[in-house]
Amino acid sequence: MIKTIYLKELTELVRDKKTLIFMIMLPLFIFPALFGSITFFAAKTVQKEQARVLTYWVANATEKNAIVDLLAQESGFKAYVDESSDSESAVDHKTDDWEKMVRSGKVDFVLEIPKTFDDELATNVQSQWQLHFNNAELTTSVWHRVNGLVNRLNKQLTHDKLILLDVSDAEIAGLVHPIQLVKVDIAKAKESLGTKLGGMISYILLPLCLMGAIYPAVDIGAGEKERGTLESLLIAPVSSMQLVLGKLLTIVTTSFLSAMMAVISLALWGFIFAQALAVKAISDIIGTLGLMDLGLALLMLVPVILFFSALVLSISIYARSFKEAQNYMAPLSFLVFAPLIIAMLPGINLDWQWAMVPITNVALAIKEILKGDFDWLIIGFIWCSQFIISLFMILFAAFWFKREAVLFR
Amino acid sequence: MIEVKQISKRFPLKDAKLVNKVANDDPRVKGRFFNVLNNVSFHCQQGEVLGLLGANGAGKTSILRTLSTALTPNSGHVLYEGLDAHENKLAIRKNIGFLSGTTGLYERLTGRENLAYFAKLYGVKDNDFKRVLDELTEQLGMASFLDRRFSDFSTGMKQKIAIARAVIHEPKVIIFDEPTTGLDIAASEVVLSFMTRLKEQGTPIIFSTHHLAEVERLCDRVCIIHQGEAKFEGSIDELNHLTGHDILQKSILSVMSNNVMTNPIAQDVPA
Numbered sequence: 001m002i003k004t005i006y007l008k009e010l011t012e013l014v015r016d017k018k019t020l021i022f023m024i025m026l027p028l029f030i031f032p033a034l035f036g037s038i039t040f041f042a043a044k045t046v047q048k049e050q051a052r053v054l055t056y057w058v059a060n061a062t063e064k065n066a067i068v069d070l071l072a073q074e075s076g077f078k079a080y081v082d083e084s085s086d087s088e089s090a091v092d093h094k095t096d097d098w099e100k101m102v103r104s105g106k107v108d109f110v111l112e113i114p115k116t117f118d119d120e121l122a123t124n125v126q127s128q129w130q131l132h133f134n135n136a137e138l139t140t141s142v143w144h145r146v147n148g149l150v151n152r153l154n155k156q157l158t159h160d161k162l163i164l165l166d167v168s169d170a171e172i173a174g175l176v177h178p179i180q181l182v183k184v185d186i187a188k189a190k191e192s193l194g195t196k197l198g199g200m201i202s203y204i205l206l207p208l209c210l211m212g213a214i215y216p217a218v219d220i221g222a223g224e225k226e227r228g229t230l231e232s233l234l235i236a237p238v239s240s241m242q243l244v245l246g247k248l249l250t251i252v253t254t255s256f257l258s259a260m261m262a263v264i265s266l267a268l269w270g271f272i273f274a275q276a277l278a279v280k281a282i283s284d285i286i287g288t289l290g291l292m293d294l295g296l297a298l299l300m301l302v303p304v305i306l307f308f309s310a311l312v313l314s315i316s317i318y319a320r321s322f323k324e325a326q327n328y329m330a331p332l333s334f335l336v337f338a339p340l341i342i343a344m345l346p347g348i349n350l351d352w353q354w355a356m357v358p359i360t361n362v363a364l365a366i367k368e369i370l371k372g373d374f375d376w377l378i379i380g381f382i383w384c385s386q387f388i389i390s391l392f393m394i395l396f397a398a399f400w401f402k403r404e405a406v407l408f409r
Numbered sequence: 410m411i412e413v414k415q416i417s418k419r420f421p422l423k424d425a426k427l428v429n430k431v432a433n434d435d436p437r438v439k440g441r442f443f444n445v446l447n448n449v450s451f452h453c454q455q456g457e458v459l460g461l462l463g464a465n466g467a468g469k470t471s472i473l474r475t476l477s478t479a480l481t482p483n484s485g486h487v488l489y490e491g492l493d494a495h496e497n498k499l500a501i502r503k504n505i506g507f508l509s510g511t512t513g514l515y516e517r518l519t520g521r522e523n524l525a526y527f528a529k530l531y532g533v534k535d536n537d538f539k540r541v542l543d544e545l546t547e548q549l550g551m552a553s554f555l556d557r558r559f560s561d562f563s564t565g566m567k568q569k570i571a572i573a574r575a576v577i578h579e580p581k582v583i584i585f586d587e588p589t590t591g592l593d594i595a596a597s598e599v600v601l602s603f604m605t606r607l608k609e610q611g612t613p614i615i616f617s618t619h620h621l622a623e624v625e626r627l628c629d630r631v632c633i634i635h636q637g638e639a640k641f642e643g644s645i646d647e648l649n650h651l652t653g654h655d656i657l658q659k660s661i662l663s664v665m666s667n668n669v670m671t672n673p674i675a676q677d678v679p680a
Binding site: 001004005008011012015016227228229231232233234235236237238239404405408 | 421474477478479480481498499500502503505507509511513514515516517518522526527529530531532574
């Protein structure tokens with residue numbers, strides 16, 4: 001009987017254009033196309049800004065100032081030539097003029113060097129230069145690019161001065177940076193990848209599981225009520241538990257498929273855009289983490305999917321209509337994201353205290369499993385406790401399906 | 410035989426506006442509850458057609474839903490051959506063919522798939538399903554649209570499939586709620602002829618309708634429901650004799666307006 005209900009619900013969902021759009025077209029084509037386009041345009045914009053020729057004006061620079069030569073030699077920088085005025089000094093001395101030049105777009109930046117710079121340099125006094133630019137547009141690369149040049153100049157000047165003082169190249173390194181910290185990471189590749197991927201998998205897959213459950217739940221709960229098909233089902237010789245399990249399995253299937261569809265989509269598009277790279281990345285991930293651990297991580301999702309499915313089915317059958325059900329479902333995503341964010345916070349590690357917090361415990365468990373260093377007892381406890389909670393939710397859904405006050409609202 | 414013994418059903422009135430709106434007019438509102446059925450009793454013998462008559466909102470659909478086991482009464486009993494329907498729901502449901510005005514079918518399935526689905530839910534074997542489907546296809550004239558999606562059907566086609574759904578498991582009792590509402594003359598005739606055939610086969614039928622011509626054509630007896638109570642149960646002749654009218658419509662209105670208590674079962678059964 002459960003199989004009959006399950007197969008019929010699946011057939012109906014497959015024939016629904018909305019299901020095809022939400023469950024296949026969106027994760028497989030539309031979302032990747034959308035995110036791909038956004039990423040492409042963002043990357044292009046940053047690239048364009050980095051390659052853009054910046055027009056500049058250096059105020060108060062003497063001929064022997066090395067920054068003038070450095071800017072002139074560097075590609076991507078172009079000195080401003082004031083064709084309307086024959087007096088350069090008119091621009092040189094007024095801060096207001098520099099700001100106007102930047103605002104009007106005549107120059108991208110004005111580098112103001114103190115007139116006393118040569119003296120400061122000679123007497124080993126630190127000189128303060130001011131970079132006037134418009135930072136309202138966060139994409140601007142002026143600061144980054146000019147700062148890079150000034151750092152190079154700083155190094156050169158320091159080097160020249162120390163050479164004059166008869167300091168050798170080897171001593172210069174020890175003098176300028178007496179201590180150099182060398183990173184020695186003892187984390188295994190699996191630990192490192194597991195931590196990063198573990199957090200990501202929970203954060204991506206759990207909300208997707210919920211989203212994948214919501215639409216079919218609304219359709220086979222509130223949708224049945226709205227279309228008047230529920231009554232035919234309620235008078236059939238089928239127990240409420242059979243009815244709930246048949247519908248629940250449909251939601252579980254779509255929820256799981258929806259999450260898997262997202263994973264397949266990522267792999268597919270990765271393969272299309274960076275064929276060899278994607279294959280290598282996937283084989284690296286599987287090689288490092290191991291299929292067993294990946295399978296175990298997915299197994300942790302099972303009780304959560306069961307819980308989500310029973311929850312959304314209960315909400316859906318309570319609602320009078322499709323629209324009402326969708327309104328009830330909206331706040332659910334917050335309930336899922338909050339514990340997931342907690343699990344992603346630095347310093348939050350799986351212990352018995354966190355093992356008691358639903359959803360957060362599963363996210364942390366997935367992270368631990370993928371890291372490869374986990375306590376079977378705590379993982380087993382989380383799976384069983386989440387499964388028991390899911391069973392209670394399923395029993396509640398079956399009880400809900402018996403209540404006239406719910407079914408005939 | 411179907412026996413309905415003093416069933417009562419009440420729903421909580423959660424909407425305060427509704428409470429205020431109906432409290433003064435409707436005697437069925439008691440505090441925060443709406444007594445949709447109050448000690449309703451009647452019976453239907455084997456091979457008999459019983460018509461449930463009454464104004465809109467009288468409680469006819471609630472009675473039929475209670476008979477179908479979709480609703481459970483707060484008190485009273487529905488007995489099928491002496492077996493309490495609400496204590497043996499799953500067993501009783503296999504023997505009931507229920508069709509209500511709001512019963513829908515699955516729009517993304519074809520007519521045949523809809524019927525096959527319900528046949529499976531009712532435990533009909535494949536061979537029996539094929540046989541019954543062939544018979545119903547011929548009797549209801551469904552051959553031309555049986556394999557089309559339900560969403561493409563006209564109202565008449567939908568009602569024919571809905572009726573076929575209600576009887577695909579060859580039920581022993583038929584309960585129809587306004588089966589011809591919204592149908593044209595031709596479709597109505599198909600439904601009425603089908604009900605006549607069921608009657609001739611000895612299947613007891615309880616159905617509600619507002620079409621008095623259907624009542625005169627099909628019903629052996631009628632039960633008049635008014636404000637959640639059974640006001641009369643008997644044959645049309647008995648009704649006309651009791652009220653002194655020879656027109657059914659006038660007789661029904663007379664019972665409803667005079668609040669004549671003429672239900673023998675209700676009087677016989679101890680409280």
